Amino acid sequence: MESSEHAAIGAVVSAVGVLSLRDCSLETRLALFGYGLLVSVFIDLDHFAWARLQEGDWSHLTRAVTNPKWAFVEQDDVFEGVEIDFQRLLSHVVIGGVTTLAFWLFSPAIAVYNAVVVYAHVLADLLRESRLA
Template sequence: MYSKHHFLISVAVAAAVAGLTTTPYPWWLLLVVAAVVGVGIDFDHFLVAGINTGDWEAIRRCVRDPRIVFLDQGEIFEEGEVGVVRRLLSHVVIGGLLVGALAAVAPFLAAFVALVLYFHLLADLVWDVWNESSETDESD
């Protein structure tokens, strides 16, 4: 799933939380945190690709041509560089550590970040299943 989709989903989660609950934080801070966490978790794709391939070409590609980060995310990674299971596992590990650390100092924020990451992972899973079934339909 692309960053623009995760951004919209994350902002929708923040808006719902701000509108439906009493929070110790201003609504605009929830929007910022949701956008940063909901999109930022995907930076782990670079780490996963580097570990999977043994090189860091994806990062170099983005530095050489920053427009692809915003306009053509499909060009960042080569086929198979990241992998569905490793990408999702990385999200769960990083998200779990982040939520656990936040829980010790800001329980509401920890729960909020966990909710944003839940919807990020759910969206990734739905996207992956939909794309997998599209590929299967084409091969039948």
């Protein structure tokens, strides 16, 4: 799934999520909305680590950093030749679990918010993968 699609889904899920949080100030809700939107898109940076492990170099990251327009416009080409479908979903689940647990220590409500945002991201990826298969 492309970043713009994840951003759109993340915006909706984050908006509904912050509206459901009780006893939060407007500033807290805006910060959480921004956090949810960022997580919805930037959790995919783990793909570069998986590509590095598989290929043995950082060439995918180097190409994306040196040509960010290409990385956002031609996202299907960024990881061409690299098979990381299972690994990236697995790491999303691990990242979601670890961050949710960490948030739970401070605020169970924010932990649930985090879990829902990551869940929506993973679900969107799974739905996209099932349509492509």
